[in-house]
Amino acid sequence: MEMRAESGQVWATKDDPQWTLLEGTGERTYKKHINFKKSFGKPPNVVLGITFTDFINDSNHRIMVKPKNITVDEFTIEIRTWSTTHIYGAGVDWLAYDCWRIEVIVGSSENSH
Numbered sequence: 001m002e003m004r005a006e007s008g009q010v011w012a013t014k015d016d017p018q019w020t021l022l023e024g025t026g027e028r029t030y031k032k033h034i035n036f037k038k039s040f041g042k043p044p045n046v047v048l049g050i051t052f053t054d055f056i057n058d059s060n061h062r063i064m065v066k067p068k069n070i071t072v073d074e075f076t077i078e079i080r081t082w083s084t085t086h087i088y089g090a091g092v093d094w095l096a097y098d099c100w101r102i103e104v105i106v107g108s109s110e111n112s113h
Contacts, residue, residue, distance in 0.1 A: 013089030052091030
């Protein structure tokens with residue numbers, strides 16, 4: 001089976017009527033539905049990266065992004081904040097990929113003298 005990948009960007013701001021991260025307090029969530037251009041053979045792995053944030057500078061900056069409800073045809077990006085944080089907007093890059101096996105090695109680099 002060959003590997004297939006698809007990627008994209010989402011920029012969401014206070015101008016979107018669904019954006020609730022600028023108002024109120026407590027937990028608030030914005031969701032953006034993504035349709036793949038072509039179906040995957042099985043639900044793909046989805047990786048998200050925050051590429052842009054615009055916070056009001058009156059409290060701690062709290063943001064979490066997660067892929068949700070991943071199927072062969074679609075998924076949802078969830079952008080969440082909580083407490084007293086207020087966010088004008090956020091950008092998220094995404095990568096969906098499907099392969100039989102992937103190996104990820106995570107480590108750290110230390111200076112040795």
